[in-house]
Amino acid sequence: MTLAAHSHAAKPLRKRIADASEPYLYSAPALILIIGVMLVPLVLGISYAFRDIQLLNPFSGGFIGLDHFRALGQDQAFFRALRNTLWWTGASVFLQFIFGLILALLLDKPFAGRGLVQALVFLPWAVPSFLAGLNWAWLFNPVIGPLPHWLHALGLLDAPNNILSDPQLAMWGPIAANVWWGIPFFAITLLAALQAIPRDLYEAASIDGAGPVQRFLSITLPFLAPTIAITILLRTVWISNFADLIVVMTNGGPADRTQIVASYIFTQAFKRLDFGYASAIALVLLVLLLVYSLLIVLLRQTMLNKG
Amino acid sequence: MASIDIQSIRKSFGAFPVLHGVDLTIQDGEFIVLVGPSGCGKSTLLRMIAGLERISGGDLLIGGQRMNDVPPAQRGIAMVFQSYALYPHMTVRQNMEFALQIARMPKAEIDKAVENAARILQLTPYLDRLPKALSGGQRQRVAIGRAIVRDPKVFLFDEPLSNLDAALRVATRIEIAQLKEAMPDRTMIYVTHDQVEAMTLASRIVVLARKGIAQVGTPLELYERPVDEFVAQFIGSPAMNLLAGEIIATGAETVVRLDGGGTARSAVPTQTSDMGRKVNIGVRPEDLLAVSGDGLFSGEVQIVEALGEVTQLYVARPGGGAHIIAKLPGIHPDLRHKTVTFGADPAKVHLFADGRSLLYR
Amino acid sequence: MKSKPVLTILHRLAILAYVVFALFPLFWLLKVSVTPNDLLYSEGVRMWPSRTSFDHYAFVIAHSAFPTFFKNSLIVAGSTAVTVTILASLAGYALSRFNFKAKYWIVALMLITQMFPLVMLVAPIFKMLSPLGLTNSLTGLVIVYTAFNVPFATFLMQSFFDGIPKDLEEAAMIDGATQFVAFRQIILPLTLPGIAATLGFVFTAAWSELLFALMLISGNDSSTFPVGLLTFVSKFSVDFGQMMAAGVLALIPACLFFLLIQRYLVQGLTAGAVKG
Known part of the structure; x- marks a missing residue:
């Protein structure tokens, strides 16, 4: 094999510039797209909140200051949506987390067929959200779904009716679908964190005489705490913005009982074509979520400082 | 032709200098070991020779040709990485063939080269295995085999044994020594922080410290005539003892009154002008002898480490400070908590002024 | 115990x-x-x-617009997955292998995009795409989906590149491989699981997306599966058998891709060679 050194004409300066620009060239296409399709629309969206933008009205477009926000202050539907969002997000996140944690703990124990079980219980995560919504809407439909009959048999329902059309109960429908759909996300994240806990810690603890409950409280929970905190934070923000299931299952009804802010924005933009007002609501939601995230981060910080 | 000329090579990462200017000439067929504390730039120097790191200043010549801007593959070198860097998705055979296929060598010749290397390294039964199915020692041999098949003029080794356990490390070290024996005209450059590897493998050792070369020499030169306190303490284990004192007699033999009370004679010559100079004397633990009567110092033996063939004694330093270590041949279980006087052959006593050896001036 | x-x-x-x-x-x-x-x-x-x-399946395939929806969704999800994976591989490689000044800002930008509500972008994106003739077009959907999925996919690819030791590239350089050969023969085979996972992730996400598809597409010809199914549901809400047959069909690609990801969720190919 020839190893003769060809004397390359060295162009250090040109080469250095080429080297320095390499990472920028690689990331440029992704960045341009993100800026063009996400950042610019975000800025535009914020500006729309202060303008009169109606798609079918050619005379709209003018600057109207805080009018949208004043209207929002009077909008009973918005405040109902805000309360519904709290309910929807709180119940969904709480149930997803509890059932996800239990599933992760169950799967952390080795048993025959664990790989298959894991694939099966994580499957809902792969189901498209709109299909999950439709699927659960059908399950709640007394004509073809078994759930109303079962609930009636258990005495939870007076008659085998569709809870999605019952103003008192309708919200439970999308929540059930959301829990079914979201458990795998929590389980996968928590399982990964569980498996990162050094096994010898448990052995040391049982030598020290700690029972299963003590081991869980003194080892598992503290180790999982950071993952739990960040996952719940991200999931809360995400679920507050997640309108698919509600749009598919109830479209906000009956009587706006399941209308959350995200689906309300969608209704304003898509059905009324009032983009200005939709953007104003979205801006309020964004600010509320930012405040929430900030509070959580601050709370964590103070807890860390104390501990 | 594989002599290597390193001419005032500099390296800095951003504004942070790593090597100030290294000059080194390596002859055809030498086995050069680069040693030094971590962060001294020994790996960086090796990687600059390999072409994996830009040379910030100075010239690198291999076989008389300037190589600063020549791609690694055309420098006539092969490299063995600390992590082995085997391609995990390729079998042992494919790993060794890779470079030859890129060089478009005929298939028959590739097979011959690979099988030859596999035979030398006892890898023949493993040729169709993936790296993950090999032990650590076998992986290291594949990495060496990958270098051999290319038949390079220069072999570069970057701490190749540091991921192996003690027994394998000795075995592989001997294999590398035999490999060098079998290829007397190939130049090898080897980076390590292990002195035993350095002392046993090297034809010359390069000690790097403080962003440059501290000393270059054969292993015994470095051991017997270290240029400064750093090299003196870096080569040899346990490290050389240093004791502070003042020159009270000069001439062909120098006499030093030690701060701890004793006096030391050294065969290092000094001049009249050195009279009264503050110096450190250096004595290797293995050169300290238990004596009766006058010696360098007396102290209580606080810890005794019986290693069988030798006994290491940790002796309280007169006036306080770190232990002085003495290494006596044989077994001496009775010395614990005894006060012992130590002396040394003047030929084995080094003299350092301001850190530099008085042998060199 | x-x-x-x-x-x-x-x-x-x-x-x-x-x-x-x-x-x-x-x-x-x-x-x-x-x-x-x-x-x-x-x-x-x-x-x-x-x-x-299997009458419902036969009907859905033969007499409804679902084959068109299916084809549209396949085109949109497939194109999005391929485009995102290419862009994310490039950006992920840059983030993994280079230290450059803007790196911090790029990471921050990508993280922030994961936070803000996509519903807020519906109106502005519609306004922006409309004059370009990209509403009611599959291309428009692909562009939007690509942008939405690139940040997460970039982090995913970056973590896969981080898992490939730099030594391997250097060894390939010394073996004489050009950048292209090193990429094709060393990096690409080792990143294949990552690429498969990213493709699967993005495909599933694009296949499922509903809100933007509803907003940007009107008319059956360029409807995607979610929109088609929803329109079908609101128009003929009694043909349950047919709707569910269509639902099962919609489920198939997503589940196939899930199985693909599942295989690569934990990946230990390089671990064996790096660890002693």
Whole structure:
């Protein structure tokens, strides 16, 4: 094999510039797209909140200051949506987390067929959200779904009716679908964190005489705490913005009982074509979520400082 | 032709200098070991020779040709990485063939080269295995085999044994020594922080410290005539003892009154002008002898480490400070908590002024 | 530690309950889709119909716009997955292998985009795409989906590149490989699981997306599956068998890709060679 050194004409300066620009060239296409399709629309969206933008009205477009926000202050539907969002997000996140944690703990124990079980219980995560919504809407439909009959048999329902059309109960429908759909996300994240806990810690603890409950409280929970905190934070923000299931299952009804802010924005933009007002609501939601995230981060910080 | 000329090579990462200017000439067929504390730039120097790191200043010549801007593959070198860097998705055979296929060598010749290397390294039964199915020692041999098949003029080794356990490390070290024996005209450059590897493998050792070369020499030169306190303490284990004192007699033999009370004679010559100079004397633990009567110092033996063939004694330093270590041949279980006087052959006593050896001036 | 048999039985029962809970809705979808219409109401709550038929599937495939929706979704999800994977590989490689000034800002930008509500972008994106003729077009959807999925995919690819030791590239350089050869023969084969996972992730996300598809597309010709199914549902809300047959069809690609990701979720190819 020839190893003769060809004397390359060295162009250090040109080469250095080429080297320095390499990472920028690689990331440029992704960045341009993100800026063009996400950042610019975000800025535009914020500006729309202060303008009169109606798609079918050619005379709209003018600057109207805080009018949208004043209207929002009077909008009973918005405040109902805000309360519904709290309910929807709180119940969904709480149930997803509890059932996800239990599933992760169950799967952390080795048993025959664990790989298959894991694939099966994580499957809902792969189901498209709109299909999950439709699927659960059908399950709640007394004509073809078994759930109303079962609930009636258990005495939870007076008659085998569709809870999605019952103003008192309708919200439970999308929540059930959301829990079914979201458990795998929590389980996968928590399982990964569980498996990162050094096994010898448990052995040391049982030598020290700690029972299963003590081991869980003194080892598992503290180790999982950071993952739990960040996952719940991200999931809360995400679920507050997640309108698919509600749009598919109830479209906000009956009587706006399941209308959350995200689906309300969608209704304003898509059905009324009032983009200005939709953007104003979205801006309020964004600010509320930012405040929430900030509070959580601050709370964590103070807890860390104390501990 | 594989002599290597390193001419005032500099390296800095951003504004942070790593090597100030290294000059080194390596002859055809030498086995050069680069040693030094971590962060001294020994790996960086090796990687600059390999072409994996830009040379910030100075010239690198291999076989008389300037190589600063020549791609690694055309420098006539092969490299063995600390992590082995085997391609995990390729079998042992494919790993060794890779470079030859890129060089478009005929298939028959590739097979011959690979099988030859596999035979030398006892890898023949493993040729169709993936790296993950090999032990650590076998992986290291594949990495060496990958270098051999290319038949390079220069072999570069970057701490190749540091991921192996003690027994394998000795075995592989001997294999590398035999490999060098079998290829007397190939130049090898080897980076390590292990002195035993350095002392046993090297034809010359390069000690790097403080962003440059501290000393270059054969292993015994470095051991017997270290240029400064750093090299003196870096080569040899346990490290050389240093004791502070003042020159009270000069001439062909120098006499030093030690701060701890004793006096030391050294065969290092000094001049009249050195009279009264503050110096450190250096004595290797293995050169300290238990004596009766006058010696360098007396102290209580606080810890005794019986290693069988030798006994290491940790002796309280007169006036306080770190232990002085003495290494006596044989077994001496009775010395614990005894006060012992130590002396040394003047030929084995080094003299350092301001850190530099008085042998060199 | 001894495991008590009672606890083991409880553990297995709990696992069984989760499996049933996870699979039951999908099972029901399948069950209704193969129930002939005349049995649909009389055997509404039976676990399996006394007679099965594939008429609903035949009808959906032959007489509805679903083949078009399916084709559109396949085009959109496929193009999005490929485009995102290419862009994310490039950006992920830059983030993994280079130290450059803007790196911090790029990471921050990508993280922030994961936070803000996409509903807020619906109106501005519509306004921006409309004059370009990209509303009611599959290309427009691909562009939007690509942008939405690039940040997460970039982080995913970056972590896969981080898992490939830099030594391997240097060894390839010394072996004489050009950048292209090193990429094709060393980096690409080792990143294949990552690429598969990213493709699967993005495909599933694009296949499922509903809100932007509803907003940007009107008219059957360029409707994607979610929009088509939803329109179908609101128009003919009594043809349950057909809707569920369409639902099962919509499920197939997503589940296939899930199985693909599942295989690569934990990946130990390089670990064996790097660890001693």
